[in-house]
Amino acid sequence: MALFFSIIIILGWIVSMFYGDVSILYIAILLAVFMNVFSYWFSDKIVLALHKAKPATRQEYFDLWNATENLSITAGLPMPRLYVVDDTAPNAFATGRNKKHAVVCVTTGLLAILDKNELEGVIAHELSHIGNRDMLLSTVIVVMVGFVALLSDFFLRSQILGGNRDRNNNGGAILLVIGLVLAILTPIAATLIRLAISRKREFLADATGALLTRYPEGLASALGKISSTPIPMRTANNATAHLFIANPFGAKSTSGFHKLFMTHPPVEERIKALTGLER
Numbered sequence: 001m002a003l004f005f006s007i008i009i010i011l012g013w014i015v016s017m018f019y020g021d022v023s024i025l026y027i028a029i030l031l032a033v034f035m036n037v038f039s040y041w042f043s044d045k046i047v048l049a050l051h052k053a054k055p056a057t058r059q060e061y062f063d064l065w066n067a068t069e070n071l072s073i074t075a076g077l078p079m080p081r082l083y084v085v086d087d088t089a090p091n092a093f094a095t096g097r098n099k100k101h102a103v104v105c106v107t108t109g110l111l112a113i114l115d116k117n118e119l120e121g122v123i124a125h126e127l128s129h130i131g132n133r134d135m136l137l138s139t140v141i142v143v144m145v146g147f148v149a150l151l152s153d154f155f156l157r158s159q160i161l162g163g164n165r166d167r168n169n170n171g172g173a174i175l176l177v178i179g180l181v182l183a184i185l186t187p188i189a190a191t192l193i194r195l196a197i198s199r200k201r202e203f204l205a206d207a208t209g210a211l212l213t214r215y216p217e218g219l220a221s222a223l224g225k226i227s228s229t230p231i232p233m234r235t236a237n238n239a240t241a242h243l244f245i246a247n248p249f250g251a252k253s254t255s256g257f258h259k260l261f262m263t264h265p266p267v268e269e270r271i272k273a274l275t276g277l278e279r
Contacts, residue, residue, distance in 0.1 A: 008032050015154075040136070044096045044103050047243065051235040053083035053105050064111060067120050068104060068127075075127050075212055080104045089231040089250065090114070093243040094126040095135055102130045107233070113225050121219030124209035125245055132208060134201045138243060198242035199265045206270055220274040227267040 012028030039046075058065040065082060072079040080094070080102035090110040096102035104126045114122065129135060210216035223246070230250035241248050247264050 040097050043135075044101065047093075047095045047240055048083055048103065048105065050237055050240060051085050051105070051233075053085045056082040056084045061111070063116065063119065064106065064123075067116070067123050071120060071124050071127055071212060075124075075131055077127060077131055078102070080127070080130060084108060084111075085233075085235070087233050087235070088112075089233040089248065090226045090229060090246075091233060091248055092122050092126055092245045093240070094129040095243060096130070097136060098133075099130055102135065104130075109229075109231070110226070113229065114222055117213075117215060117218035118222035118225065120213050121209060121215070121222045122245060124212040125205050125219055126209075128205040128208035128212065129201070132201070132204060134205065135243075137201070138198065202245075202265055203270065203273065206274055210274055216274040216276075220271045223267050223271055223274075 008028055009025070012025040015028075016022050016024035056064060061082070061084060064084075068082060069079050078100055080096065081104075083103055083105040085091075085105060085107045087107040088109040089107055090113055092104070092106040092110055094102060094104050104123065106122070110122065111119070206219060209219055213219070226246045230247075232250035233248040236248040236250075242264070244264075246267070
């Protein structure tokens with residue numbers, strides 16, 4: 001959070017210096033604070049609306065409800081609200097601002113292909129995100145990355161459209177170069193940081209979930225089934241892709257340089273870690 005706030009302040013300062021208007025810096029800071037407060041209170045509602053999720057009842061989704069209730073008791077967590085997305089793509093995610101206001105959401109496709117042990121593995125994974133406070137971390141990162149990208153885009157567009165400022169002096173030229181470089185590189189760096197944190201938290205949730213169920217093979221088997229049916233979700237969104245247990249776009253695992261831009265670790269690595277084959 002400190003890193004992203006620093007980036008926002010630096011970008012805001014450069015833009016304000018370039019235009020000779022310190023109010024731009026103040027506006028950038030105020031917007032960053034507002035966006036964080038707004039996302040903290042309404043992030044779960046926004047995500048659920050984006051994916052057209054509907055509340056799940058115990059009568060209609062008995063196995064899902066019981067698995068979540070039992071695992072919540074085992075984990076010492078309040079039972080989260082349950083939602084279901086009508087989508088054939090198998091997937092799941094957790095959202096909410098804290099343990100008392102958490103949500104676990106699964107797709108109908110996930111419920112259709114998993115057995116009891118596999119479903120418990122997936123639910124334990126999502127409850128681990130709640131217990132590890134990953135939801136708030138993910139929300140803060142998304143908001144800050146998005147804000148940095150918007151600020152950079154504003155600066156770049158302002159240069160393309162041009163202005164009345166005299167840029168012939170050395171100070172203006174230097175600020176222009178620095179501003180353009182930061183405007184181009186900052187969103188890329190911010191996105192890479194977000195993706196790296198997302199991948200690390202997925203590994204942690206896998207490990208914590210395995211400890212919760214005492215049966216890591218259940219989650220490993222579930223991940224294998226999910227990855228073998230890489231159907232993209234109809235409501236897949238770049239802004240929320242990292243929240244899901246698997247890539248909602250259905251992309252297969254890659255290696256090397258491409259791993260930098262993945263929202264999730266390769267499924268093969270996660271399964272190896274769960275089954276104790278990774279050294």
